[in-house]
Amino acid sequence: MIAVSQKQTETSNEKSSEISINHQKLIDATIETIAKRGLGDTTISHVAKKAKVSQGYANFRFKSKENLLLSSLQFLSDEYKKSWQKIFEDENLDPIERLLKICENDFSKKIANRNKISVWIAFYSEVKFRPSYLSICQEQDETYLHQMEKLIDKINFKTNQNSLSAIEISETYHSMVDGLWQRILFDPKIYTNEFCRNLIIKYFRNIYPNEEKFQ
Missing domain, CATH: 1.10.357.10 (Tetracycline Repressor, domain 2)
Structure with a gap:
């Protein structure tokens, strides 16, 4: 039971780390995209492509373009x-x-x-x-x-x-x-x-x- 619990904890930590990394990738990509395109022309698609993550993931994390920009x-x-x-x-x-x-x-x-x-x-x-x-x-x-x-x-x-x-x-x-x-x-x-x-x-x-x- 202890071994299983430890494995679950390690897996959970790895997932949390991956989520954090992908979140930061999207933030960094948003900053670069705004600098290049401005607020009006920046889209979640542009940002996801720049961050090299799926657009679906970006939509799931931020729900809307405005949330992404404000983040x-x-x-x-x-x-x-x-x-x-x-x-x-x-x-x-x-x-x-x-x-x-x-x-x-x-x-x-x-x-x-x-x-x-x-x-x-x-x-x-x-x-x-x-x-x-x-x-x-x-x-x-x-x-x-x-x-x-x-x-x-x-x-x-x-x-x-x-x-x-x-x-x-x-x-x-x-x-x-x-x-x-x-x-x-x-x-x-x-x-x-x-x-x-x-x-x-x-x-x-x-x-x-x-x-x-x-x-």
């Missing part, structure tokens, strides 16, 4: 949140090191690649999906902004910088990231990830000229 946005939102949350929770970083890690993360190839940026922009700019975008992303964006303000406030206090408030610096940073992500998408030959990250570092260098870590 890809939810994945990106969760992935991004985990990436910056980990940095904010790292107790081994001082405030400036934390800010530099945030900049590095925001322009990493994992987060700021052209396919993923295409998906963010597609959802935000499509009127039909904007309520869904806000439902999935707005709370996270507000949390990130609040965390950044607190971080900048600590750096301002540490450096005696009082010409710009934490809110002003944080809002400017987020606006720059949004704009530079679009540049990465539309003008990648000039606006590489490294080039954009360096522009951000120069911005902070001008605000905190005496901090060696920004040099």
